[in-house]
Amino acid sequence: MMSELLEILTYPFVYRALIAGALISVCASVLGVILVLKHYSLIGHGLSEVGFASLSIASALGLPVMLVSAPAVIIASFVIMFVSQRFRAAGDIAIAIASSAALALGVLVSSLTGQVSAVSNYLFGSVLALSDGDMILAVMLSLIVMGVFIVFYNRLFLLAYNEDYARSLGINTTLYQFVISALTALVVVMGMRITGTLLISGIIILPAVTARRLASGFRSLVVMSGIVSLVSFVLGLAVSFMINIPAGAGVILANTVILILVRVIF
């Protein structure tokens, strides 16, 4: 059993999946802490639908997916943030409208152009089909997300804790809200390959919710969220590999099982 596992690790497609997936899972879950605390959880979901629409269009036009999706999702994240700032209560409604409209558009384009199978990779993820280029891109984007998160950590903490108070310290809260949006957009774009657009919001939200039971401070919460996400990813990937189900489903199920266990035990 052990030697079989070790042998599996020597397949390039497996270690590519492990490296890219682990980094993206950690990024998503760390950012997820802030999104959950600020009740922005829905944003990840909304953006993933926008991501889906943009990649249907990209594959219909024969353009590289990243080139279309990354800008589209980032712009969408700014629009959503802007709308939810302006019209507080209407924020959720705006996200719901934007995301279902985007999903419908995506379905329309992909069925008209007969690209359904290519698109379904993105719906459910295809982490085991990553190329070297995909992996390098994932590593670079993850490093950017983590770097920005670490550099602005103290500011993001204040923003999550209490916007009024952050403002009284002279911190430009609007700026950091857009920083959060941009990071979320990057995570969603990367995550589309791992869990697929349908499940990406799960790897953003679930680990943070699990970790809340395990941490009393903010930093420990961030660290625990990352650990929970990493463990869930590796477990989920292993299980999906063994019983041959889409990796995204395995990862989300692992996250869910850990969440339930932690809730029951602690």
Add this chain to the structure above:
Amino acid sequence: MTERLRLINAVIKYGDVKAVDDVSLTVRDGEFVFITGANGSGKSTLTRGIAGLLPLSSGTITRTERLGYVPQVEEADRNFPASVWEIVITGTQGRGGLFYSMGSRRRALQAMDELGIRDLAKRGINSLSGGQLRRVLLARALCGEPELLLLDEPCAGLDAESHALLFSVLRKNVASGCAVIMVTHDASDLEGIHADRVITLSHGRIVNDE
């Protein structure tokens, strides 16, 4: 004497309602000012305006950048997953740097010592009592070496010992040139320290200043 705060004809509105109405006020270094008045007379609104959390509808404000502000505790503060240390040290922010310097850490520890909450450092703020949380917020305000301390009912929920502690800490700060503005309902607060001025608000206006 250096001015720490100058308000001229300040008006703050919620919608069409003037919660602060034509308030002019100058506070200098080393001054200790009480603000009193009935519930709803506009005390918190005035302090929030001074702290820069609410815009003035008209009038002008000039104040020192080095502000320590202790709000009337909000529920949002209570449930947040952060440790006492993580909250206290934020008081040293607002000086531009992205990371906390050794000096900031030292001042945060010192403020926690002064208020007797050092042993709570690792506790989550959601596990504190009301009075303990208030001390945390005070330590936070103090560790930024403020030139103006703005305290909105800091004595609510403090026991006699903490009360005495608070006033001795405030006295020390006033002696070193910090100006203090404290909102209070409680006449007995006025005995804890020699107030230079007691300002009474009614319907958002200053009706007494002596």
